[in-house]
Amino acid sequence: MSEPGLTAPRLQADDLACLRGGRLVFVGLSFRLGAGEALVLTGPNGSGKSSLLRLVAGLVPAFAGTLDWTGAPGSIAYLGHQDAVKPALTPRETLRFWGAASGASPDRVDIEAALAAVGLEGLDDLPCRYLSAGQRRRLALARFELSRATLWLLDEPTLGLDVASVARLEARIARHRAEGGIVMLATHMRLALDGARGLGLGGFAAAEPPL
Amino acid sequence: MSAFLALLTRDLRLALRSGSDVAAVLAFSVIAVVLFPLGVGPELALLARISAGVVWVAALLATLLALDRLFVQDYEDGSVDLMMLAPLPLEAAVLAKALAHWLLTGLPLILLSPLMAAMLGLETRVWPVLLLSLLLGTPCLSLIGAVGAALILGVRRGGALLALLILPLFIPVLIFGAAAVEAVATGLTARPHLLLQGGCLAAALPLAPIAAAAALRQARS
Numbered sequence: 001m002s003e004p005g006l007t008a009p010r011l012q013a014d015d016l017a018c019l020r021g022g023r024l025v026f027v028g029l030s031f032r033l034g035a036g037e038a039l040v041l042t043g044p045n046g047s048g049k050s051s052l053l054r055l056v057a058g059l060v061p062a063f064a065g066t067l068d069w070t071g072a073p074g075s076i077a078y079l080g081h082q083d084a085v086k087p088a089l090t091p092r093e094t095l096r097f098w099g100a101a102s103g104a105s106p107d108r109v110d111i112e113a114a115l116a117a118v119g120l121e122g123l124d125d126l127p128c129r130y131l132s133a134g135q136r137r138r139l140a141l142a143r144f145e146l147s148r149a150t151l152w153l154l155d156e157p158t159l160g161l162d163v164a165s166v167a168r169l170e171a172r173i174a175r176h177r178a179e180g181g182i183v184m185l186a187t188h189m190r191l192a193l194d195g196a197r198g199l200g201l202g203g204f205a206a207a208e209p210p211l
Numbered sequence: 212m213s214a215f216l217a218l219l220t221r222d223l224r225l226a227l228r229s230g231s232d233v234a235a236v237l238a239f240s241v242i243a244v245v246l247f248p249l250g251v252g253p254e255l256a257l258l259a260r261i262s263a264g265v266v267w268v269a270a271l272l273a274t275l276l277a278l279d280r281l282f283v284q285d286y287e288d289g290s291v292d293l294m295m296l297a298p299l300p301l302e303a304a305v306l307a308k309a310l311a312h313w314l315l316t317g318l319p320l321i322l323l324s325p326l327m328a329a330m331l332g333l334e335t336r337v338w339p340v341l342l343l344s345l346l347l348g349t350p351c352l353s354l355i356g357a358v359g360a361a362l363i364l365g366v367r368r369g370g371a372l373l374a375l376l377i378l379p380l381f382i383p384v385l386i387f388g389a390a391a392v393e394a395v396a397t398g399l400t401a402r403p404h405l406l407l408q409g410g411c412l413a414a415a416l417p418l419a420p421i422a423a424a425a426a427l428r429q430a431r432s
Binding site: 054057058059060061072073074076077078080081082083084085086088089093096097098100101102103105 | 295297
């Protein structure tokens with residue numbers, strides 16, 4: 001487990017390039033993030049926001065450049081386009097599983113608190129197949145309540161969320177940053193995030209494909 | 212360890228909630244065994260002679276039937292991404308899923324095998340060897356199968372490809388399993404065959420999760 005107090009978390013990217021399907025999505029991308037910082041990725045569809053988040057998560061290799069993350073394994077929490085919610089399991093079982101998988105062992109109280117934090121209280125024992133798309137997204141966000149990860153990677157976290165849930169998410173991100181966490185998120189929405197830096201993708205597309 | 216158990220219990224729970232899948236696989240293997248007497252005739256001596264091979268082929272096909280779903284749902288709903296980021300090594304996660312697969316297909320097949328052996332007229336004194344060879348062999352099938360199930364991710368209609376990839380790799384397990392029973396039936400010792408099967412298992416246990424995890428990483432990038 002990462003100990004946030006011991007070393008300041010730091011994420012540094014130098015000259016990153018990403019190749020998807022024989023096409024360079026972006027090249028020469030550099031940024032540096034420290035404790036409490038947030039980076040908002042913007043850009044048109046296909047500009048590489050999701051690819052960059054997956055690259056930082058370590059799910060896809062970088063085509064060129066270096067990426068340096070000081071955290072231990074398990075110190076990254078990722079929310080992709082999919083919610084990783086099983087229709088046959090209840091929200092409580094879903095959270096208990098992902099909590100245990102991330103190295104925490106959440107008890108009943110933790111799980112109820114996490115569900116309440118995303119406004120899903122009272123739905124603990126309803127199979128997830130009856131949840132709406134927005135509710136599933138909220139359940140996926142509830143994983144972050146149980147996670148002890150320092151670096152949050154959120155790929156369009158507001159997908160399907162109602163206004164109240166977006167406000168809750170903004171407040172949750174602010175709290176995570178106040179606790180020394182780092183947030184990188186891709187969004188097309190204007191989110192209220194104090195002092196967040198922006199990174200516009202789309203201007204990096206290389207004219208010459210390498211292959 | 213708790214993450215390993217959490218994944219194992221989640222997979223078992225998911226399978227038992229859609230219980231028809233597990234039952235269908237077992238019913239399939241019993242029906243496959245029942246078809247043999249209808250095909251080759253009711254001559255008891257002949258059936259007893261081929262019974263071990265028939266039970267083993269039924270076990271192979273039943274394993275294969277349940278395999279193609281092993282990673283597909285986790286792959287499609289994004290769970291594999293999260294497993295790759297979790298502190299539990301992906302190899303251990305693969306092992307947990309293969310163990311769940313074995314508990315849901317291999318173990319029930321072992322429990323059903325006396326029934327199948329009785330239907331085919333296998334002598335009762337040979338049953339313990341059949342059970343032992345299945346006990347050593349079916350975990351091998353689940354482990355090797357996990358590699359194939361990870362390799363076919365992202366392929367449309369992967370089931371047929373899975374059979375092509377995996378059935379040849381099942382052959383050693385089949386040969387030693389059937390030969391162990393054959394040896395005892397003809398008054399020889401089953402020891403060398405069972406030892407070879409144990410060797411297969413000892414090799415598959417560490418190697419198959421490594422290979423399957425590598426295939427999963429490849430499929431996701």
